[in-house]
Amino acid sequence: MDCNTSTPSVRCTFRVASGRYHRVSSICNIIVTAFGIAYLIALGLMLVGTYGLFGSPSGPLAGIFLFPLGMPCVFMLDSVSDNLKPWLAALAPGLNLAILWFICRMVSRSTT
Secondary structure (H helix, E strand, C coil): CCCCCCCCCHHHHHHHHHHHHHHHHHHHHHHHHHHHHHHHHHHHHHHHHHHCHHHCCCCCCCCCCHHHHCHHHHHHHHHCCCCCHHHHHHHHHHHHHHHHHHHHHHHHHHHC
16 A cells, blocks of 8 residues: 555554654653653652651751652542651652553654
């Protein structure tokens, strides 16, 4: 089949756009890696701020950087007991990271 005809087909569209999908897959991997690094840094800052490691003062806002990274999932923690909220709030960005990784995996599979 010739892709230069005036009536475009699905096969020709995917063949022409495959270069764009490859770029989307690479950008997706960069975003997942950056989010994972930001999550590890925020988790480390929470541990340092909570336990006063390295001579830093401990304070109630130690996990503030984890809140925006786990934003959609953190709002669903209202019905959870107060003892579990800090632990689940610290794990919420990990759930978002898993969702991002899954989306990137689906994007990379659809391009091959």
